[in-house]
Amino acid sequence: MTPGRPVPPPLGKPLTAAETQETRTGPGTLTAAMGATSAESGLRPLTLARRVPKDDDVEIDIEFCGLCHSDVHATRGEWGSRPYPLVPGHEIVGRVRRTGAAVDDFRAGDLVGVGCLVDSCRECDSCLEGLEQYCERGNVGTYGVKDPRNGNAITQGGYSGTIVVDRRFVLRIPEGMDPAATAPLLCAGITTYSPLRYFDVEPGDVVGVVGLGGLGHMAVKIAKAMGAEVVVFTSSKGKTAAATELGADQVVLSREPSAMEAAKASIDVIIDTVAAPHDLNPYLRTLRLGGALFQLGLPPSDMPPVSPGLLIRRRLAYSGSLIGGIAETQEMLDFCAEHGVASDIEIVGASGLNDAYDRMVAGDVKYRFVLDTKTLHTPSEKADA
Numbered sequence: 594m595t596p597g598r599p600v601p602p603p604l605g606k607p608l609t610a611a612e613t614q615e616t617r618t619g620p621g622t623l624t625a626a627m628g629a630t631s632a633e634s635g636l637r638p639l640t641l642a643r644r645v646p647k648d649d650d651v652e653i654d655i656e657f658c659g660l661c662h663s664d665v666h667a668t669r670g671e672w673g674s675r676p677y678p679l680v681p682g683h684e685i686v687g688r689v690r691r692t693g694a695a696v697d698d699f700r701a702g703d704l705v706g707v708g709c710l711v712d713s714c715r716e717c718d719s720c721l722e723g724l725e726q727y728c729e730r731g732n733v734g735t736y737g738v739k740d741p742r743n744g745n746a747i748t749q750g751g752y753s754g755t756i757v758v759d760r761r762f763v764l765r766i767p768e769g770m771d772p773a774a775t776a777p778l779l780c781a782g783i784t785t786y787s788p789l790r791y792f793d794v795e796p797g798d799v800v801g802v803v804g805l806g807g808l809g810h811m812a813v814k815i816a817k818a819m820g821a822e823v824v825v826f827t828s829s830k831g832k833t834a835a836a837t838e839l840g841a842d843q844v845v846l847s848r849e850p851s852a853m854e855a856a857k858a859s860i861d862v863i864i865d866t867v868a869a870p871h872d873l874n875p876y877l878r879t880l881r882l883g884g885a886l887f888q889l890g891l892p893p894s895d896m897p898p899v900s901p902g903l904l905i906r907r908r909l910a911y912s913g914s915l916i917g918g919i920a921e922t923q924e925m926l927d928f929c930a931e932h933g934v935a936s937d938i939e940i941v942g943a944s945g946l947n948d949a950y951d952r953m954v955a956g957d958v959k960y961r962f963v964l965d966t967k968t969l970h971t972p973s974e975k976a977d978a
Contacts, residue, residue, distance in 0.1 A: 621642050621643050621644050621645050622642070622643040622755050622757075623640055623641070623642055623643075623973075623974070624641050624643055624753050624754035624755040624972055625638065625639075625640060625641075625753065625754045625970050625971060625972040626638075626639045626640065626641045626749065626752055626753035626754070626969070627639065627752040627753075627943050627946055627964075627969065628668070628678050628679050628680035628749070628752060628977075629669075629677060629678065629679050629681075630678045630977075631677055632668075632675075633669075634677075635947045635950075636668065636752070636946045638943075638969075639678055639977040639978065640972040640973045640975065640976050640977050641680060641749050641972075641976060641977070641978055642976035642978070643755050643756065643757050644743060644746070644757050645757075646691060646692070646693045646757050647693050647759075648693040648694045648695040649693050649695050649696060649759050649760050649761070650692070650693045650696070650757050650759055650760065651689055651692050651693070651696060651699050651705065651757070651758055651759075651760050651763045652689070652690045652691050652692070652756075653685070653687040653689055653690060653756050653758065653763070654687050654688050654689075654690045654754065654755055655685055655686070655687040655753060655754060655755060655756060655966045656686055656687045656688065656772055656773075656965075656966060656967075657685075657686045657687070657772050657773045657776045657940075657963050657964065657965060657966065658682040658684055658685050658686075658750070658751035658752055658753075658776060658963065658966065659682075659684030659776040659780065659781070659936070659938075659961055659963050659964075660682075660684075660941075660946070660949055660950070660953065660961065660962040660964060661681075661683065661684060661777075661781070661807070662807065662868065662953055663780075664681035664682065664750075664950075665953055665954060667679065667681055667737055668681050668950075671893070675737050676737065676747050678977050678978045679736065680736060680749040680750050680751075680753055680978070681736050681750045681751075681752055682735070682736060682750035682753070682964070683708055683709040683734070683735035683736060683750055683751060683779070683780055684708065684776040684777050684778075684779045684780045684781075684963075685706060685707040685708070685751035685756060685776065685779065686704070686705070686706045686772045686773070686776045687704075687705065687706075687755075687756075687772075687966075688701075688702055688703065688704060688705070689701050689702060689703045689705055690755065692760070693760075696760045698760060699760060699763060699765075703765070704765075704766040704770075704772060705763050705764060705765060705766060706763070706764040706765075706766050706775065706776070706779050706926070707735060707751065707756060707758050707763060707779070708735070708762075708764065708780060708783065708916065708922055709726070709734060709735055709779070709780055709916050710725055710726065710732050710733065710735065710762055710916070710919070711734070711735050711740070711748060711758050711762050712732070712733035712740060712741075712742055712759060712762060713725040713728035713730075713731075713732040713733060714729070714730040714731075715761075716730075717729035717730055722918075723919070723921065724918045725918045725919055726915045726916045726917060726918055727915065733748060734748060735748055735750045735751065736748050736749055736750030736751075737750075747978070749978055751964075752943075752946070752964055752966075753966070753969070754966055754969055754972070761919065762919055764919070764922055765923065765926070766926065767926060767927055767930035769930065770926075770929070770930050770935070773938055773940055773963045773965070774935035774936050774937075774938050774963075775926070775929075775935060775936075776936070776938075776963050777807065777811070777938065777961040777963065778811070778925065778929055778934075778935070778936060779922065780916065781807045781808050781811045781936060782811050782815070782925055782926075782929060782934075782936070783916050783917040783922045783925050784808060784811075784889055784914070784915075784916050784917070785808055785811045785812040785815055785864060785866075785889065786811075786815050786917065786921075786925040786928070787914050787915075787921060787925075788862075788864060788887040788889070788912070788914040789812070789816055789819060789862070789864070790921065790924075790925075791914065792861075792862045792885060792887075794816060794820075794821050794861075794862060795819065795820060796820030796821070797820070797821075797822075798819075798820075798821045798822070798861045798862065799821065799822045799823075799824060799859060799860050799861050799881075800812070800821040800822070800823050800824070800860070800861065800862055800863070800864065801825075801826055801860040801862070801863040801864070801876070801879060802816070802823060802824070802825050802826065802841075802863070803826045803827075803847070803863060803864070803865040803866060803867055803876060804826075804827070804865070804866040804890065805825055805827055805832050805835060805836055805839075805960075806866060806956065806960060807936075807958075807960050807961045808864075808866035808889055808890070809825070809866040809960075810839055810937060810959075810960040811934075811936060811960075812864040812866060813825060813836065813839045813840055813841055814839060814934045815928075815929075815934060816864075817840040818928070818929075818932035818933075818934050821861075822842045822843075823840060823841045823842050823843075824841065824842065824843045824844075824845060824856065824859075824860060825841040825843070825844045826845050826847045826863075826879075827844060827845075827846065827847060828847050828848050832844075833846075835959070839937075853875050853878070853879065856879040857878050857879055858878075858879065858880070858881050858882075858907075859879060859881065860879045860880050860884060861880070861881055861884050861885075862880075862884060862885050862886075863876055863879070863880065863884070863885070863886040863887065864889060865886055865887065865889060865890060866889050866890050867890045867892075868891055868893075869890070869892055869893075870892045870894055870895065870896050870897065871892075871896065871897070872896075873886065873888075873896065873911070874897075874899065874900050874903060877899070877903045877904070877909055877911070878903065880907060880909050881907070883907070883908050884907070884909055884910070885909065885910040886909070886910070886911050886912070887912050887913065887914050888911070888912070888913045888914075889913075889914060899911055936960065936961045936963075937959055937960045937961065938960075938961050938962070938963045939958060939961070939963070940962075940963050940964075940965050941962050941963070941964055941965070942964075942965060942968035943964065943968040943969050943970065944968065946964065949962045
């Protein structure tokens with residue numbers, strides 16, 4: 594394994610000053626959506642006004658949008674204040690409706706996706722290396738943030754009928770992929786693929802996965818597709834069969850000291866998907882010399898301290914990882930298409946979104962909810978946002 598394997602080059606070059614100032618006037622598209630009007634409102638029907646496509650834009654009729662746990666945090670104000678109304682959703686799959694005059698890589702009818710990003714500065718070192726997720730000036734998320742290239746309008750996400758996105762941030766969905774089961778790949782898939790790719794996981798490596806939820810089940814599938822042996826760490830004995838069904842070669846009950854001791858110095862890289870505070874030191878002890886633990890779950894409060902001695906004595910790395918760049922996300926989609934990897938999903942209608950949020954919080958989903966946008970209401974004649 595070679596940590597630091599280069600990320601693929603970016604899809605697009607920085608825009609010129611004239612391009613960044615480009616504006617369009619005329620009627621946009623009114624589209625139905627489900628969003629929150631306050632931290633306590635829950636999700637309710639809204640109408641969005643999507644912008645008129647610019648020359649480099651792609652207008653997409655959304656078919657499916659995955660529900661991410663971060664959507665719950667955002668709409669309920671659990672990660673700080675947000676601008677309302679707020680339409681979440683950053684796991685978007687749909688068909689191209691129309692394109693701007695300068696777009697020659699997408700056509701009407703193409704099946705495409707949009708993930709967690711809809712723009713970045715495109716000029717900093719991170720962007721030029723294809724690492725738009727680490728944009729040094731701040732990337733533009735798919736919902737809930739200002740979009741400086743479009744008049745600082747607040748971005749609104751994929752729990753809606755349509756969306757307009759710059760072509761550089763649109764992904765091509767490979768032929769034959771199930772659109773609904775592909776949607777969660779645009780967040781959960783790339784979030785787990787990126788650190789495995791960075792660590793250059795290959796046949797013969799042993800990958801540990803901590804937690805078996807939306808992220809964890811994708812980590813198991815992708816690591817197996819890379820040829821690795823997969824060990825799932827879980828605190829729940831009831832998840833043993835589920836882990837095995839997903840392809841895990843071994844399941845370790847993390848609450849059993851004897852099981853953790855037996856796993857000592859046996860893992861090359863660990864993908865930790867747990868979003869609650871927990872002690873990492875027992876997992877670090879399972880790593881081989883030169884191993885790494887990647888933290889993907891984002892706990893709401895501080896974690897117990899990591900022992901420096903564990904890191905030093907075995908040259909271990911404790912790292913984090915954030916989604917992936919656009920080129921790497923496309924690479925992930927192509928990889929999943931080649932290896933038949935998709936998310937395990939439960940499709941919900943618009944009227945069931947609030948219940949789905951409650952079930953996500955309770956851990957009652959195997960393993961991702963996906964919204965079918967055909968169930969959205971008819972848009973009103975006046976936009977809410």
